[in-house]
Amino acid sequence: MPKYFLLCIILIFMINSDSSAHDVTVEITKSYPSVIVRASYFQAEPLSYAEVMIFSPENDVVEYQYGRTDKSGYFAFVPKSKGDWKITVDDEMGHFIESVVTITADFFTGEGATVIVAHTKHGSTIRDLRPLYKIIFGLALIFGITGIFYGFKARQMLQSKPDKH
Amino acid sequence: MHISDGIISVPVCLAANAASVLIIYQIGKKTEPEDIPKMGMMGAALFVASLVHFPLAGASIHLGLFGLAGIILGKRAFPVIFTALLLQSLIFQHGGLLTVGVNSINMGAGAFVAMLLWRWRTLPEYVRALLAGFAGIIVPVTLMAVEFQLSGYGRGIVYLLSIYLLAALVESGITLSIVKFFRSVKSDILP
Numbered sequence: 001m002p003k004y005f006l007l008c009i010i011l012i013f014m015i016n017s018d019s020s021a022h023d024v025t026v027e028i029t030k031s032y033p034s035v036i037v038r039a040s041y042f043q044a045e046p047l048s049y050a051e052v053m054i055f056s057p058e059n060d061v062v063e064y065q066y067g068r069t070d071k072s073g074y075f076a077f078v079p080k081s082k083g084d085w086k087i088t089v090d091d092e093m094g095h096f097i098e099s100v101v102t103i104t105a106d107f108f109t110g111e112g113a114t115v116i117v118a119h120t121k122h123g124s125t126i127r128d129l130r131p132l133y134k135i136i137f138g139l140a141l142i143f144g145i146t147g148i149f150y151g152f153k154a155r156q157m158l159q160s161k162p163d164k165h
Numbered sequence: 166m167h168i169s170d171g172i173i174s175v176p177v178c179l180a181a182n183a184a185s186v187l188i189i190y191q192i193g194k195k196t197e198p199e200d201i202p203k204m205g206m207m208g209a210a211l212f213v214a215s216l217v218h219f220p221l222a223g224a225s226i227h228l229g230l231f232g233l234a235g236i237i238l239g240k241r242a243f244p245v246i247f248t249a250l251l252l253q254s255l256i257f258q259h260g261g262l263l264t265v266g267v268n269s270i271n272m273g274a275g276a277f278v279a280m281l282l283w284r285w286r287t288l289p290e291y292v293r294a295l296l297a298g299f300a301g302i303i304v305p306v307t308l309m310a311v312e313f314q315l316s317g318y319g320r321g322i323v324y325l326l327s328i329y330l331l332a333a334l335v336e337s338g339i340t341l342s343i344v345k346f347f348r349s350v351k352s353d354i355l356p
Contacts, residue, residue: 131257135216138252139209145248146205153198 024097026089026119032110035101037075039089046073050091057083057103079103166229166272166305166329167215167250167260172316173267181266188273189244196241203354204245207234211249215259226332231272232301232340235279236294237354242276243269267312275304283356290348291341298340302333 024047029036039047049068052075056064069075069089079085082103090096099119170178196204207230214228234242247269253259260268279297288296306329310322347354 131216134256135213138212138256141252142208142212142248143205146201146208149193149196149204150198150201153196153201157198 024089024095026087026097026099028087028099028101028119029114030101030103030107031114032107034076034078035085035103037069037077037087037089039069039073039075039097041095046071047089047091047095048073050089050095052090053088055086055088057081057085060086079107082107166227166302166309167253167268168264168271168309168312170261170263172261172318173264173312174316175263178261178263178267181270182263183266185243185247185266185269189247192241192244200238200241204238204241207238207242208245208249211245212252215249215253216257226328228339229272229275229302229305229336230340231275231305232279232298232336233343235276235301236283236297236340236344237356238276239280239356240277242280243273246272246276271305271308271312274308275301278304290344294341294344295337298337299333301340302329302336306333 023041025040027038027040029038037052039050039052041047047069048071050073052065052067052069053063054065054077055061056079058081064085065077067075075089082105084100084102086098086100088096088098097119173181211230211234214230216227218227220226231242231246234245238245247265250260250268250272251262251265254262254265278300282296282300283293285293285296306326310326313325314322344355
C-alpha cells in the first residue's frame, strides 16, 4: 500500500512541477530595417525549426508574420510601425516563450546602436502546454492508471487462485 | 459545475476528500478486472467531454456524461469521476484541487441517481436513458447550489439552475443517443 501512495504523490508533483529542465531564452536584436530573434534552450542550444508568430501593435489576434526558426534558431521580420510587437516561439514539444519588443521612432531612422533584448523563461510546466497536448497528456495518464489498476487486480486474482501445478 | 478552491471551507473539503478516498478504496476492492477497461474508456470520455464548452444564455456550459457513466458503470462510476476531475484540476485548472472530493461527491451522486433510474425496469428503456442523462446533470447542480447557498454564495442560484436545466435537457438527449447506439452495436455494454 505505501508504494501505491508514493506513486500517487510522485504523479501529483510531476504534474505540478517543472516537466522539463529546459529554460528557453529569446534574444532580440533590433537592427534597421529588421528585427532578428534568436531562440535557444539552456546552454545556448538553438530552438531549431520552432514555430514563430509575430503580432503587430495594431492586431494581436491575427499574426503579422508566421514562420519557423532556421537550424540555428534564428528568425527575422521587418516591423512597419511603432509600438509593442509580440513574438511567440513554440517548439511544439512543450517549450513556449512569449516576448515583446518595443519599436520606437529611432528604429526607423536607422540611427542608434543595435539593441539586444534577452528574455528568459525558466523551465516549462504542464500548464504551458497547448490544450491539445494537455488532452493527450490527460488521456495518456488515464489509460496508464487503468493499466496499473488492471495489472494490480489481475495479480490479486492470480494470487488468490490455487496453483494448478 | 466544478467548484473552485476557496468557496467551500477547508475542513469540509478535507472531509470530502477523505470520504472520496474511502469510497474509491471500497469500490476498488470489489471491482473485477474485466470491468477495468470499461472504466478506463469511460474515464477518457468524461475527461474529454468536460472540456467541450459551448455558450448558453450568457454562460459557458459543458457536457458531463455522468448519467452515462452511471448507466454503464453503476457504482464504479465514482472512482472514474474522481480520476477525471483530479486530472482536469491538475492539468487544466478546471475546478479546485482541494475541492476534488466535493466535486466528485456531487457528480458521483448524479451518476448514482442515474444508475438507480436506469435500473427502474418498469419504464421503457428510452425513458430511463433520458431520465438518467437528466439526473446526471441536475443532481450535481442541485447539490452545488445547496453548497453555494450554505457557503454564503446564494445569489444567482436560480439563474444557475435554469441554465443547467437546459444543459440537463441537452445531456439527456445525448445520453439517449449514446444508449441507442450501444444497444445497436454493442448491447452487452449496457447492464
